[in-house]
Amino acid sequence: MDPKQIVVLALQASIFLTVFSFGLRARWTDILTIVRQPGKLVRSLVSLFVVMPLVAVFLDKTFDLRQPVKIALAALAISPIPPIFPIQAGKAGGPRAFTLGLLETAALLSIVVVPLALELLQRAFDQPLAITPWAVARLALITVLVPILAGMTFRSMAPAVADRIARPVMIVAAVLLGAGSLVILFVSMPAIKRLIGDGTLLAMAAFAAVGLVTGHLLGGPDPHERAVLALSSACRHPGIALAIATANYPAEQLAPAAVLLYVLIAAAICFPYVTWQHRRATAMASAN
Numbered sequence: 481m482d483p484k485q486i487v488v489l490a491l492q493a494s495i496f497l498t499v500f501s502f503g504l505r506a507r508w509t510d511i512l513t514i515v516r517q518p519g520k521l522v523r524s525l526v527s528l529f530v531v532m533p534l535v536a537v538f539l540d541k542t543f544d545l546r547q548p549v550k551i552a553l554a555a556l557a558i559s560p561i562p563p564i565f566p567i568q569a570g571k572a573g574g575p576r577a578f579t580l581g582l583l584e585t586a587a588l589l590s591i592v593v594v595p596l597a598l599e600l601l602q603r604a605f606d607q608p609l610a611i612t613p614w615a616v617a618r619l620a621l622i623t624v625l626v627p628i629l630a631g632m633t634f635r636s637m638a639p640a641v642a643d644r645i646a647r648p649v650m651i652v653a654a655v656l657l658g659a660g661s662l663v664i665l666f667v668s669m670p671a672i673k674r675l676i677g678d679g680t681l682l683a684m685a686a687f688a689a690v691g692l693v694t695g696h697l698l699g700g701p702d703p704h705e706r707a708v709l710a711l712s713s714a715c716r717h718p719g720i721a722l723a724i725a726t727a728n729y730p731a732e733q734l735a736p737a738a739v740l741l742y743v744l745i746a747a748a749i750c751f752p753y754v755t756w757q758h759r760r761a762t763a764m765a766s767a768n
């Protein structure tokens with residue numbers, strides 16, 4: 481096994497363990513929370529899969545971006561919520577039930593929504609976008625559905641053990657994720673540097689900022705649920721976005737580098753928002 485395969489395996493294991501640890505704390509009723517509230521579900525899906533693709537098309541027409549960057553932006557716009565999203569949502573005070581329900585619903589719908597959205601976006605971008613529905617389904621299953629359902633099943637069988645191991649599992653996942661991400665970032669840095677100074681940074685920052693604002697406005701009256709939808713609209717699944725980018729540019733480093741660059745930019749854009757929401761949630765808890 482070569483070093484590249486080891487890094488990829490470490491990242492896959494970290495994602496699986498992260499979502500598995502969420503499942504160890506989750507309940508089956510959490511998944512049904514958002515499904516039982518059609519209005520909230522529709523607003524969430526509009527923010528995730530309607531507004532953000534339109535924003536990507538607008539940025540494509542506004543900025544003179546390179547074609548691989550356009551494809552990366554389109555891929556991010558239609559990708560579901562990332563597996564480690566509940567960590568950010570939890571820091572912002574997001575309720576567990578709504579967070580997990582939205583994560584699972586978006587993952588399920590991505591199996592159908594992503595291929596359909598790709599068909600529409602390739603016309604808007606005048607660029608064929610190649611990925612099979614099975615590839616999307618496989619990623620959604622491996623990185624979200626299977627691990628969280630495995631964790632929830634484990635909890636239903638041994639709740640006391642699940643409570644004890646949830647935190648250690650999360651720590652192991654964080655170590656693997658940090659180490660693997662640093663290696664990939666180091667290898668991709670030359671390609672990332674090529675994207676600086678041509679409008680890519682500004683376009684991606686605008687995409688993340690609009691996602692935050694849109695999700696916050698459509699999140700409803702509950703400030704904690706607003707935070708969840710805001711972060712989910714701005715933060716997209718890098719695995720699926722990378723799969724789309726790599727499928728269209730198998731020999732091009734710019735498209736995958738653009739996805740990685742967006743992850744960094746979105747983290748920087750979301751950090752002040754998460755900090756603000758965390759302080760707000762703490763103040764509300766103290767007042768009560």
